[in-house]
Amino acid sequence: MGRILALDFGKKRTGIAVTDELQIIASGLTTVNTKELIEFLKNYTLNENVELFLVGEPKQMDYSESESEAIIKPFLKILKKEFPKIPIKRVDERFTSKMAFQVMLNSGLKKEKRKNKALIDEISATIILQSYLYSK
Incomplete structure (x- = not known):
């Protein structure tokens, strides 16, 4: 089995989470x-066996596409072109940022660390990946 890599894609930053090779545990990467995302993924896939990309799918409360989808669609085309042998699945990512912030609160992180948007993105990617693993 290969790893599953989850992406919480954003205009500025992308949070990345990964499973172990048995696809049991989701961890923030x-x-x-x-x-720099495509270059990072190229380097990562050279060293690790990645079986699947999960990309967060931002939706409105009524399940319609969010505005963010407009920047994700061109990225998906590039991802398919650069990694034609690795399938891509989409996962509903509604509320993941709020859930990530709550995880940070519950874990006792100080206010200064909770302002770290990069950490929120990484935790969001982990939540996306964990929800996928639960659904399997």
């Missing part, structure tokens, strides 16, 4: 500048 990092947050990267979105402009």
Whole structure:
């Protein structure tokens, strides 16, 4: 089995989470500048067996597309082109940022660390990945 890599794609930053090779545990990996994301993924997939990309799918409360989808669709085309052998699945990411902030609160992080948007993005990617694993 290969790893599953989850992406909480954003205009500036993208949070990344990954499973172990048995696809049991979801862990935050990092947050990267979105402009450097494809290069990061190329380097990562050279060293690790990635079986699936999960990309968060932002939706409105009525399940319609959110405005963010407009920046995600072009990225998905590039991702498919650069990694044609790795399938891509979309996962509803509504409320993941709020859930990530709550995780930070519950874990006792100080106010200064809770302002770290990169950490919120990484935790959001982990929540996306964990929700996918639960649904399998």
